[in-house]
Amino acid sequence: MSAAIPPEPRFREDVRVARAPGALDPQEKVFTWPHLLSIELVAALLYTVGLSLFAIFVNAPLEPMANGQHTPNPAKAPWYFLGLQELLLHMHPALAGVLVPGAVLVGLATIPFVDKERKGIAIWFSTSRGLSISLVVGLISAIWVVLLVMFDNWVGVRPFMSPLVSSILNSCVGTKAAPGLIPQGLWFMQEECGSVLIRHTLGIPDAWGLAPVWNQWMVPIVFMIGIPFTALQFCGRYGRLTVREQMIALYAYFLATFITLTIIMAGFRGFGERLYWPWQVNPFPD
Amino acid sequence: MGNGGKSFLQRVGHWVWESRLLRSIYRTRYPDNQRNRVMVVMNSVALHLHPTKVSRGAVRITYTWGLGGLSLWMFLLLTFTGVLLMFYYIPSTNQAYQSMLALQSSVTLGQFLRNMHRFAAQAMVILVILHMTRVFYTGAYKPPREFNWVVGVTLWFLTLLLSFTGYLLPWDQLAIWAITVGTGIAGYVPFIGKTVQYMLLGGYQVDQPTLIRWYTLHVFLLPIALIAVMAVHFWRIRKDGNLSTPADNLDDEAAATPQVAAR
Incomplete structure (x- = not known):
């Protein structure tokens, strides 16, 4: 079984790789060994070396021991939940x-x-405008x-919502009070009332705790x-x-x-x- | 020299390579011909995830950036470093933090081990997001790969959960307050929020029951779930026609031309 090693280049696709780096035949296939596996190996090695170097020079954070009585200000979530x-x-x-x-x-x-069309696959951004x-x-x-x-x-939004809520309240409750007549300090109450009205209109259960709907x-x-x-x-x-x-x-x-x-x-x-x-x-x- | 002109090293190499032991492990000889290149991939438990041949357009670095493979590599690295960390870590509110300090100060390469686990975890979250973004922008979610895209979104969600459950384990200020904020949000799930929150915490605040629950989720349940969903993901990559290529644009004649494919 151990055949004599043929001279380089060994395979047709190797020749093609060497000759035509720009023009690709979409149907063209190459052997996984070595064309894909070599890339995977080099990528994993380079990446691991980089990560190891980072882990050598930078230490993972460790703050003081957990204390339920002392809240840090601000308490921040992990970075991926910060948004x-x-x-x-x-x-x-x-x-x-x-x-x-x-x-x-x-x-x-x-x-x-939603996007079911078989077009633009394997092309970055698919279209010229993408x-x-x-x-x-x-x-x-x-x-x-x-x-x-x-x-x-x-x-x-409160300063802008106040007149709106007032007018809704007025139309629903039937009073003639203009928005300006309701004291600014009562804004929160208006908001609560407006929310209750909307909640009841939309049939949203109170259990959701949707007070300030607006x-x-x-x-x-x-x-x-x-x-x-x-x-x-x-x-x-x-x-x-x-x-x-x-x-x-x-x-x-x-x-x-x-x-x-x-x-x-x-x-x-x-x-x-x-x-x-x-x-x-x-x-x-x- | 004798022996057909072979050097001593070549003879040793031949003896090792042709030994019954090595032949029993690697049935395929060195892949220096087409047949063996196929066999080496087919006959290896690690490599057989791959097809024996791949589209040349799809293996370009600038197409995939190797992001999916690196995400898997991060998972393997995290499993390895995570198991080593389990030798030292004690999931108890009294001892967890102390075991972190001991790991960093008195275990050989302990600090490095912890750093690798922490940064690889952050890297995995980033890599999975980047992989998803790559798949999106190259339209690789389109038919016939719709379902595998859904599986991929699930994997992203599981990755976030794995990272988040690990966040509590050092039992420092960063940990319990982030989890307090996070589980507080779960309390706002309509109708079942308070039940979910109680279930996650094992009580009304982050304490020992929370730690042991999140530890179990982090080292057992979520990794098992991730492995199961990953298996489906990789299986479907193969069944859905491997990596996406311009040849998948069945209706688009222009995309099937080499000029467009080379973009």
């Missing part, structure tokens, strides 16, 4: 912590059942997130759906988007929002989860 933690500051916990991540998972899983759409939608989303976080931090549910949902919708409309002005391109836009929205929210919570949230510059944020709060 969700930032969302928690701006909307109802059930929305930020359960429904949004649930919708992300379900939404991601649904992609191939990359542009990703960058534009990603940028629009990131800018929106930054503006909304700053707006909610310094202004908030600013913790309605406004965030409008923006979370509105931003990708307007971004799609914007891109659509430059030519009708295929289903694949719409998916690319939505994925860019997901990715950009995830990254931007994570950066804000990681680098810009300090004591009391308030906004600071990154150099003012203590990465290891006591």
Whole structure:
């Protein structure tokens, strides 16, 4: 069985690899050994060496022993949940912590059942506009997130929602009181009343604990759906988007929002989860 | 020299390579011809996950970036370092933190072991997200690979759970407060939130029952789940036609031309 070793090059595909690096025949196949296995081996080795060097020079964090009586300020989640933690500051916990991540998972899983066309497979960004759409939608989303976080931090929706809730209350309850006549200090009560009315109208059970429906549910949902919708409309002005391109836009929205929210919570949230510059944020709060 | 001109080393090499022991382990001889290149992949339990031949377009580094394979490699590395850590770690609120300190100060390479586990875990989360993003942007989720994309999303979720359950184990301030915040969110799940929260904590706050639950999830239940779902994922890669290639664009004639495929 041990045949004499033939002279190099041994196989036709080896010759082709050497001759034509640019032009590929999509049907062309090569042997897994060595063409794929060599890549896998080198990748694993290089990666492991890099990780080992990092682990030699940088130590994993270990803070003081757990103490249930002493809450660090701010208490931050692992980095991959920081985006969700930032969302928690701006909307109802059930929305930020359960429904949004649930919708992300379900939404991601649904992609191939919406975009069913067998076109653009194995081509980065699939179409000539795919990359542009990703960058534009990603940028629009990131800018929106930054503006909304700053707006909610310094202004908030309450001043704007007060007249709206008042008018709804007026129309429902039948009183003639103009928005301005209800004292500002009673805003919270108005909000509660408005929420109760909406909850009963929509038949949402009280067990959900949905008190401030307006600013913790309605406004965030409008923006979370509105931003990708307007971004799609914007891109659509430059030519009708295929289903694949719409998916690319939505994925860019997901990715950009995830990254931007994570950066804000990681680098810009300090004591009391308030906004600071990154150099003012203590990465290891006591 | 004799012996057909073979050197001493060649004769030793031949003796070792042709020995019954090595032949019983590796049935295939060195893959220097087409037949053996096929056999070496088919006959190896580790390598047979691969097809014997792969599309040349799909094995380009700039196509896959090796992200899926590296995610698997991180899982194997984490299993290895994790088992070593289990030799030293005690899942008790009184001793967990002390065992971390002891690991770092008095176990040979203990600090390095912990660093590797921690950073490999972070790396795995990043790699899985990048892999998912690569698959998305190259349209590799399209038919016939729809279901495997769903399996992949599940793997991402399981990876996050594995990382998060491991986060509590050092039993430092970072750990219990992150888990307090995290399980607090679970309390807001409609209708069953409080029950879920109680189940995760084994009580009303992060304490000994929480630690032992999360430890069991981290070292046993979630890895088993991940391995099972990974098995389905890899199986489906093969059954769905291996790595996606431009040849999958059945309806798109333009994509089947070499010029487009080379992009």
